[in-house]
Amino acid sequence: MKRTNLALRSALSRRAFLGTTAGATLVAAAPVKLLAADPIKTAGIYTVPVEQQWVSRIHKAAVTAQDRGDISYTYSENVSNTDYTRVMREYAEQGHKLIIGEVFGAEQEAREVAAEYPDIAFLMGSSFKEDAGLPNFAVFDNYIQDASYLSGIIAGAMTNSANIGMVGGFPIPEVNRLMHAFMAGAHEMNPDIKFQVSFIGSWFDPPKAKETAFAMIENGADVLYAERFGVSDAAQEKGILAIGNVIDTQGDYPETVVASAIWHFEPTLDAAIAQVQAGSFAAADYGTYSFMKEGGSSLAPLGTFEGKVPQEALDLVNTRTEEIKSGAFSVEINDEEPKSS
Template sequence: MTFKTRRAGISRRQLMVTAAGVTATGIVGLPGRAFAADPIKVAGIYTVPVEQQWVSRIHKAAEAAVGAGTADYVYTENTANTDYPRVMREYAEQGYGLIVGEIFGVEQEAREVVDEYPDTAFLLGSSFLQDEAHPNLAVFDNYIQDASYLSGIIAGAMTQSGNIGMVGGFPIPEVNRLMNAFMAGVREMKPDASFQVSFIGSWFDPPKAKETAFAMIDNGADLMYAERFGVSDAAQERGILAIGNVIDTQADYPETVVASALWHFEPTLNAALERVAAGDFKADNYGVYSFLKEGGCSLAPLGTFEGKVPEEAMALVAEREAAIKDGSFTVEIDDSEPKSA
């Protein structure tokens, strides 16, 4: 494991008073107005390097909060699932007011830890919704299906063969919903499109993702959906296009990555910090802050592909984006495992 610190410019005494307290109703939070101006002690616990797509968004938002003076931030990366509960306990014992991370591999164990520290607020990525039995645990996920759908429209306009390869980490809801939304967007422009779908069984194994992508390209795919690192490398080497996920990698693949569905964690984290500061943090679903209308996701600029995507597709993207924001169009949240078709 690797421990790192990102601190705001405050004193040791101020750090101590930012630990969370318990209200009379048992809901976790700070005493509110008395300490609203003090940075909240935030600890991040990640199972992968902070460079990994998904975790990098949390890390970036936390560092932005440090810059804004609303958080004092430390983190641990490359934490094995077997160590995760221990690290949670260590940070809780040290008085951190808000602990963020991802517990997809330790759902039950994490909830046991949460119950041991009712004075600590936990904001954790999870496959499950909030549970009032754990009042100090709020959950989130990257519900960026809106942006994934829009990127699919572009992909549908850019594929020539209609054969698209899709490489994911694990077939769990947070991956499935993005793939399904992307496929729905593709079909807006290419109703007869076919998809090759595979999962590599890892959140961070670029070589395996690359080899899986090569196999799909050999099987006729002329555009790849890069849910994992390594896929765009394969697309670049074979001279085909790719669509990115969560972060914008076009600068690294200027002739390959046409567009990306971006995740912005800032609205999620800022909402949690506000609740902790106000003293009313509680079990809740923070996934809604990832929606397009909340500013939690967006379609990356086309950059090098500006003017190269058919006008018809870009007109539909603009139309649907506006409709999603005003509520007249809703992208389906489909958590079922996508299949090759």
């Protein structure tokens, strides 16, 4: 098929791209009429294993949708960024009507492929916003800053050294906003807390994350923010505490992981499925479906740490949770790279 010439072919800067779509949240432009099968033939394309925290939430939601009969689901994992568009085309040519995944490392190329298949709905994790000129390409992100803030409150109450280590993958908005929210929550409990912040340059390198965490522990951290796999292993070995991210890993670290900010992808995927079924899928930003008030995020149960977290912190968590859900309190969304204190 002839490739559509997108405006994205010009230099793609995040600020420039966001500027062209500022304030556009779930505002559909010229809906694309898609003939949705029942169940919808759906494919997932992931650059990491489906066990990885972030992707596991998308995979879980897709399996749930398949189990209830809304979609038929297949997926490819460990797809390199350079191979991503080839896999997109293969699934498109196989007749899939909904393709989900994450294109953080192949933004422009993925959008150009989507333009070649206007009758297919693409729902992709992205650092950028939707483009009105590409009506079949919707974006999402894990805006779980609400739950991250609440987990920060607990961390702030549990640290004795007022020194918290934070290990992330890359300093991109998807990570930065959660770190900032966590730090804000911790500071609400103790404004004197200091943070050690480091990025390992990988989405899946547990040994490197573990070594980075060890260095932070040596430098005085007694609570770790485990944005990556491997951090909680270091905390467990050294007998300190950790806070989880995206998934609840307390079952694997029952004496280590105090709390976790959980991402629920189901509201995001279910909204897209409904649009495909209605034949009205369109360019939109599905990011708000990750907000706590939409059911897209939550704080995991304390489990083994019931009775071990100070009541003052629990009271504040309960208050803020109700205020977040009612709209009385908003957690700041800060996408700038966080720095060590």
